[in-house]
Each structure stands twice: as structure tokens, then as C-alpha cells.
């Protein structure tokens with residue numbers, strides 16, 4: 001559909017904001033953020049109307065120490081699901097088999113899967129009958145690779161093709177165990193080590209991941225180098241390669257202030273899912289100088305002003321942004337959030 005039509009709300013003008021602040025937003029913070037703060041953040045986000053929240057990362061704690069308590073977060077979410085207006089999908093990053101094993105051992109401790117020696121193809125586990133609490137929609141596994149060899153090496157210490165080899169058995173097992181799979185493609189619009197990225201590399205990788213069984217691809221502008229022109233070219237290439245827009249989400253960082261215009265261009269191409277972080281938290285450890293994700297508040301503000309529905313309570317989200325910025329000692333990077341709160345105070 002053309003962008004013009006989005007100005008008129010209609011039943012299919014729903015835009016989903018995938019909140020990544022509790023993972024992408026916090027992973028790069030230098031000081032250790034207490035588990036209680038992370039849990040409070042997740043609980044407060046859950047109350048704002050968001051439907052998908054990325055909350056942890058089963059990476060090596062030597063590489064990303066801030067994410068070391070992801071097992072505790074998974075356990076907490078499953079045992080004490082945050083209150084929310086509707087069921088929420090909680091997402092966890094998994095880089096390799098070891099990370100998936102760590103994820104599954106927590107999932108298994110709580111009775112959702114059991115170890116079984118006859119199930120090699122499902123990572124040694126079988127699904128049990130135990131249902132997720134009603135406040136939880138799904139628990140998703142998010143894999144991540146990148147569009148350039150240099151970034152993949154820096155981020156996960158392997159080549160792109162090795163990363164795909166790592167993913168195949170994880171996808172098979174996750175699907176067999178009923179876990180939805182998301183896959184990130186980092187540096188899709190520019191690499192800090194290799195510069196511009198050929199859109200064909202992104203589309204080939206996306207097709208590979210979809211054929212492997214990924215349910216959704218998050219196309220990430222890790223460096224924030226993307227512009228409306230390069231975003232348009234990338235989306236044209238993805239479409240021409242036969243990739244359906246409902247299968248992708250876009251993940252913009254706002255390093256050069258281009259995240260909102262890029263999101264606007266993406267709407268024109270039919271993209272309806274966007275990753276964002278409350279208060280614009282974030283920054284990738286392997287992308288020097290990259291600043292935070294596009295702020296969720298700013299994205300909600302823009303989408304709603306265009307007539308799209310996000311289902312998110314912008315006032316409540318702005319308060320969460322203000323609170324977490326204070327907690328981690330960072331400036332609140334959301335323009336809309338700050339403006340809204342200032343207006344309320346008057």
C-alpha cells in the first residue's frame with residue numbers, strides 16, 4: 001500500500017512496536033544493572049500495551065557481561081508473568097548451541113520441556129504438555145548474524161556461513177519445541193568495518209534464514225548509516241527477491257538522526273513491524289560510535305500521528321522512558337517522551 005493511505009486509519013493499519021530496550025538498550029551499559037531494575041523495566045513495559053518485548057540474551061558473559069542474568073529473567077517471566085493488557089511475546093537472543101542449551105535448561109527446569117535421549121534433532125529435549133501462563137503469548141528465540149564477514153567475526157567470532165551452520169539445528173529444535181524463531185541481520189545498511197553493504201547480500205541472507213524456518217527477519221541498521229534513499233533501495237531489493245513484508249521487521253538506530261525518516265519510507269513499502277527502545281536506549285558494542293535505537297516513544301508518536309494504531313499508551317511509555325533513563329544515569333533520548341512529560345507537568 002502507498003504511504004498516503006496510511007494517513008487514513010483502517011482496520012489493517014496496525015503497526016507493531018517490538019520493544020528491545022531491556023536487551024539491546026541495556027547490553028552496552030558499563031555499570032552492572034541490577035536484576036530487579038531489569039525486571040521492573042520489563043514489568044512496566046508490559047503494562048503499556050506493547051505486545052512483544054525482547055528481554056534477554058544467552059550470549060557469552062565474557063563477551064557481553066550485562067546480559068549474564070538472562071536465565072533469571074526467563075525464569076522470572078515464566079514464574080511471575082508481568083501483568084499486561086494482553087498476552088506478550090518475550091524474546092531472547094541466542095548466538096549458538098551453547099546459548100540455546102542454557103535457554104532450554106531454564107525452560108526445562110520449569111517443566112516446559114524435558115530431556116530425552118531419543119531426541120537429538122530437538123537438542124535433546126521434548127516438549128511437555130505444560131502450557132505457558134495466559135499472560136504470555138510466546139517465548140521466542142532470536143538468532144543473529146550480519147550482512148558482512150567483518151561484523152560477523154567481531155560480533156560472534158565466526159563467518160556468516162558458520163553462523164548459518166550454527167543456526168540450522170537450533171531452528172529445527174526450536175520449531176519442534178514450539179518456540180517461534182526470529183533472526184537478525186545486522187549492518188544491513190552499512191558496516192562499521194566494510195562501509196556500504198550490497199542490498200543483494202541482505203536479501204540472500206534473509207532468504208536463507210526464511211528457508212531455514214525463521215518466522216521473522218529483523219533487518220538491522222546497526223550503525224544508523226541508513227538513509228531514506230538506501231532504505232528504499234534495500235526494501236526494493238528485498239521485495240524483488242520475493243520477500244514478503246509481513247516477514248520482516250526493521251530495526252533502526254538513530255546515530256545520524258535518520259531513524260524516523262527511514263521508518264516512514266519503510267511504511268511506504270508495507271513494513272508494519274519496527275524494533276525500538278524506550279528512551280532511545282542502546283548502542284552496539286561492536287559498532288563503534290553507534291548510538292541508541294530509535295526511541296519507542298518517538299516511533300509511537302509518529303505512527304499514531306499518521307493514523308496507524310500501535311496499541312501503546314504513549315503517556316505510560318514516556319514515564320517508563322523517563323524512569324529507566326534516571327535508573328541507568330543516561331539522558332532520555334526520546335524527544336516525544338520528554339515533550340509529553342513536560343507538557344503534563346505544566
Ligand SMILES: CC(C)(COP(=O)([O-])OP(=O)([O-])OC[C@H]1O[C@@H](n2cnc3c(N)ncnc32)[C@H](O)[C@@H]1OP(=O)([O-])[O-])[C@@H](O)C(=O)NCCC(=O)NCCSC(=O)C[C@@](C)(O)CC(=O)[O-]
Pocket residue numbers: 024027057058059060061063064093095096098099100102144155156157184185186187220221222251284285
Ligand atoms: C557467539 C559467542 C558465544 C562465540 O564466542 P567464542 O569465544 O568464539 O565461543 P567458543 O565456542 O570458543 O567458547 C568459548 C567459551 O565461551 C563459552 N560459551 C560459548 N558460547 C556461550 C554462550 N552462548 N553462553 C555462555 N557461554 C558460552 C564456552 O563454553 C567456552 O567456555 P570455556 O570453555 O572457555 O569456559 C560470542 O561471540 C558471543 O557471545 N557473542 C555475542 C556478542 C553480543 O552479545 N553482541 C551483541 C548482540 S547482537 C546485537 O546487538 C545486534 C542486534 C541484534 O541488536 C541488531 C543490530 O542492531 O545489529
